[in-house]
Amino acid sequence: MALNLISSIVVFIIQLLINFFLAPFIISTLGDEAYGFLGLANSIVNYGYILTVVINSVAGRFVAYEYHRGDRLRASKYYSSVLVVNFIFSLLICALSAAFISNLNYFINVSPTLYTDVQLTLAIYFANFCLGLFNAVLTCHAFIKNKVYLITVRNAISTALFATCILALYYFLPAHIFYAAVSAIVGTIFVFVSALGVNARLATGVKFRLKLFRAKMLGELLKSGSWNSFNMISYTLINSVDLLLCNIFISAAAMGVLSVSKAAILIIEAFVYMLSSVFAPRFVELFSKGNISGLLAEVKFAMKAEAFLALAPICAFVAFGRDFYTLWLPFKNAEQIEEIYTLAMISVVPAVFLSCMYPLLNLNTVTNKLRRPASANMVMSLVAVSSQIALLELTHWGLYALVASVGACMVARVACFDIFNAARNLNMPKREFVGVFGRNLLVFCALLAAMIWLRSFVEISSWATFAAWGLAFLVAGYAASVFAIFGGEEKTMLFDKLKSIIFRGRK
DSSP states (O other), X not given: OHHHHHHHHHHXXXXXXXXXXXXXXXXXXXXXXXXXXXXXXXXXXXXXXXXXXXHHHHHHHHHHHHHHTTOHHHHHHHHHHHHHHHHHHHHHHHHHHHHHHHTGGGTSOOOGGGHHHHHHHHHHHHHHHHHHHHHHHHTHHHHHTTOHHHHHHHHHXXXXXXXHHHHHHHHXXXXXXXXXHHHHXXXXXXXXXXXXXXXXXXXXXXXXXXXXXXXXHHHHHHHHHHHHHHHHHHHHXXXXXXXXXXXXXXXXXXXXXXXXXXXXXXXXXXXXXXXXXXXXXXXXXXXXTTOHHHHHHHHHHHHHHHHHHHHHHHHHHHHHHHHHHHHHOTTSOHHHHHHHXXXXXXXXXXXXXXXXXXXXXXXXXXXXXXXXXXXXXXXXXXXXXXXXXHHHHHOSOTHHHHHHHHHHHHHHHIIIIIHHHHHHHTTOOTXXXXXXXXXXXXXXXXXXXXXXXXXXXXOOOSHHHHHHHHHHHHHHHHHHHHHHHXXXXXXXXXXXXXXXXXXXXXX
């Protein structure tokens, strides 16, 4: 697990560096509107997940569950059935996306100068999405063997290919939005090919055979995954519709500002999700073997480990946020920087709450109890979108209405539902995880207050001073939080895992 975690963090850092250099280049070269359409294109493509997540979201769980029970034939039947249905999904998505792209001007506001560029971007992203459907299923082998680091190493190479491709295109050719999509599909093709090699190396015995396709098993997956599809609708409403609403109600240029303010927050959320996903294979293994006490201990340790890794960077980002945006976007004036920083700070609040408890969300899939969280998410997302539309129509809050509505609803869901639902999934007292969550949140508050106070004594005038002070604050934050978050035995466990990576490269 520890090696999985470290390799995931390495991939995250590579992706962070790409976004760090790419965003200001696109904004300064093509403008806010063009950068906004990159975010919107990704959001629109994500709508396809609503259709496909119904099967794919639970495929790994069912395959891993049968594998750990020793029934590899049944695991292969699930695996084969999912691959077949994904081929059908791909054909359907191609047809729907072609109709949408050819009539793009009826759905969103696009400047004539960017129209063809946006069409090409969407077309390539949809093709990339279809190929990615198969990549998601092929990772089952690494998941059931709890060797996620093989996937993350592969993803690191894919990310490097993406970076090389996008830098070459922007350096040697006139700038266009669709270069990002071209680079993405190059990386996805590599992932697809390498996944076949990884699966052959692992030799799990789980194989694809067309004759193993079973419609009945798809019915089981549909029954379980339908709630995840319901969840995906909620996710899309809460995370992706804001750009579309901004395009329709405000302007395409404002959509670009919103995309810039969301860039760092999306990275934080991706970091949190990535950390959480590392623990999922172990959760499934323990649950499939009926070791609930072991699972409970593992979940609590995961909550603390995720908070330890995520909270210090978030605090540093809040403390140095204005300096970051000033240096990152030197072509923006002080008023624009303040607007972007304020939007980002509103959006970071739910990311903090998620960082303190995200591993608990894995228990919904692990225990196959998806109806309650899906219903709660749908209520939250409908309230959020309704609030956004109402505030845009009735107030002059503009972009602040979009981010505040989402932030308030997400915090309410975490605090009032997710923490208690996780305990219910394991048939534990409803306050089982409240103590760990509350402690993580208190550590964040103390750490943030200390960093903001200490920041007032620091002078930032260049990237060098920003990096030096930021690193110093980060190291100090980690040093303080490791003692505040973990107990004695847990610190020993954490240090043992780190030593095993440094000296042996394995658990």
